[in-house]
Amino acid sequence: MSQAEKLFTHLLENSPLIIAVFDKKGRAVLCSNAFLRFVQAKTMEEITGFPFAEIYRRLSDEKLTAESLQIFKNIQESCSPRIEYRRATLYNAEAGGYHSFTIETTPILDENGQFDGVGVCFYDAAGDVPQEFEKVALMLFDATPMLCSFWGADGKMLHCNLEALRLLGIEKRSDYAERFYDLNPEFQPDGESTVDKVKRYIADTFEYGTQRFE
Numbered sequence: 001m002s003q004a005e006k007l008f009t010h011l012l013e014n015s016p017l018i019i020a021v022f023d024k025k026g027r028a029v030l031c032s033n034a035f036l037r038f039v040q041a042k043t044m045e046e047i048t049g050f051p052f053a054e055i056y057r058r059l060s061d062e063k064l065t066a067e068s069l070q071i072f073k074n075i076q077e078s079c080s081p082r083i084e085y086r087r088a089t090l091y092n093a094e095a096g097g098y099h100s101f102t103i104e105t106t107p108i109l110d111e112n113g114q115f116d117g118v119g120v121c122f123y124d125a126a127g128d129v130p131q132e133f134e135k136v137a138l139m140l141f142d143a144t145p146m147l148c149s150f151w152g153a154d155g156k157m158l159h160c161n162l163e164a165l166r167l168l169g170i171e172k173r174s175d176y177a178e179r180f181y182d183l184n185p186e187f188q189p190d191g192e193s194t195v196d197k198v199k200r201y202i203a204d205t206f207e208y209g210t211q212r213f214e
Helices: 003-013 033-038 052-056 062-078 129-143 162-168 173-179 194-208
Strands: 018-023 028-031 084-092 097-109 115-124 149-151 157-160
Touching: 003 028, 003 129, 018 033, 028 033, 052 062, 062 084, 062 097, 062 115, 157 173, 162 173
Parallel strands: none
Antiparallel strands: 018 028, 018 115, 084 097, 097 115, 149 157
16 A cells, blocks of 8 residues: 555545445445444444445435445446435434434546445534535545546636645645646647647536547
8 A cells, every 4th residue: 555545545444534434345444433333333444344234224215225225326327427425314323313314425447447445434414514525535635645636617726735746846735726727738748739639628527427538
């Protein structure tokens, strides 16, 4: 495991959010300590390799478990990068009762765009977790050992991770965002301007959910 992967795992495990990662066969492979408490497990070893359905049965009834399995199957078959959201009433052992949660299921695709698993985040529908989620998400984003950036639909860069700055030798995120087009050739090999091409790819991504290009 690389240093970046160790840091990513450490951040995920210590996140205050209830997060779990399942592989393409629906088996638990990683989770936050908050998730362990959520499913009444003391260590990750207690649930590593356990089927998706078996873990869900600790939280809900058979109907919700079946619905969750169907969502997993739909994502698995479609290989779509679209995130699924839904509301559900789950048992929260730490809080000692049933609560309404928003369940966010994020597909994980490999480098070829094939289904490789899902990341699932549960947050209390009545809590102020989205703000905390954003903070933790940005921490994980910075721990990613690949150049990554967020873009708006207008073709402007919103944010980038630390790896982007390291690879390009730039000190500030704002400098990278402002100078992105200056750091690239004015025209691409096919004759299209870089500005037009980037904006076109971004527009397609917002419409179709994913875009791969060189």
